[in-house]
Amino acid sequence: MSHDDWPLPSLAFHIADAENWSAIERMGLHSTTALIARNGLSAEEARPFAGYRNQSMRLPSGAVIRDQRPMPPSALTRCLDAGLAPQAWYDLVNAKVFFWLQVERLDRHLAACRARPQIVVAVDLRRMLARHGQSAFVTPFNVGNARRRPASRGRRTFVRLDAWLKTRWESEAPQGRPARARTHPPAEIAIQGSVPDLMDFVVETRPVAPR
Numbered sequence: 001m002s003h004d005d006w007p008l009p010s011l012a013f014h015i016a017d018a019e020n021w022s023a024i025e026r027m028g029l030h031s032t033t034a035l036i037a038r039n040g041l042s043a044e045e046a047r048p049f050a051g052y053r054n055q056s057m058r059l060p061s062g063a064v065i066r067d068q069r070p071m072p073p074s075a076l077t078r079c080l081d082a083g084l085a086p087q088a089w090y091d092l093v094n095a096k097v098f099f100w101l102q103v104e105r106l107d108r109h110l111a112a113c114r115a116r117p118q119i120v121v122a123v124d125l126r127r128m129l130a131r132h133g134q135s136a137f138v139t140p141f142n143v144g145n146a147r148r149r150p151a152s153r154g155r156r157t158f159v160r161l162d163a164w165l166k167t168r169w170e171s172e173a174p175q176g177r178p179a180r181a182r183t184h185p186p187a188e189i190a191i192q193g194s195v196p197d198l199m200d201f202v203v204e205t206r207p208v209a210p211r
Contacts, residue, residue: 009125012189023063028199030196032095039059039061049065052087081154096137102187121204122204122205
């Protein structure tokens with residue numbers, strides 16, 4: 001694919017809690033599931049972190065994990081595909097790290113996180129996907145929000161990057177309904193597991209003070 005044919009932005013953005021930044025610089029960016037594993041927690045010890053979090057939590061390592069207040073179980077129940085329980089959705093989300101693809105979405109998420117200091121991280125998206133594309137998915141909307149007329153969702157919502165490049169949103173369409181327009185832009189890039197070499201792709205960081 002030539003540079004002119006590249007269908008995604010050149011930059012993607014992640015918002016990191018400032019307390020996590022020094023660890024991210026040393027060890028990369030890890031999903032909640034990966035962080036739990038790195039902490040060596042038993043199933044019982046991991047349960048509060050892996051289930052619905054109505055507030056931010058701190059792992060024994062000191063890593064801060066964000067709350068999931070925009071997607072409580074009661075809201076998810078109304079928009080999940082048949083047969084998919086809220087905990088299964090949390091498992092899907094917790095197993096990935098997320099990057100915004102539009103500055104407008106980045107700014108909205110940043111406004112919701114401003115109670116604590118944050119670091120906005122811009123990465124070279126094409127370089128990151130050249131190395132991690134086999135573990136990458138795109139999403140058509142903010143999968144971390146299930147309030148205010150939420151879009152229906154399920155495992156299909158995470159479209160593998162290689163499939164999206166070929167057929168766009170065909171695999172994401174609910175059964176019996178047409179697919180989204182090919183021109184519908186992805187909202188997020190989600191990478192399964194971890195990006196341990198994140199700093200190889202960082203082009204800019206910006207601290208954001210709380211307010």
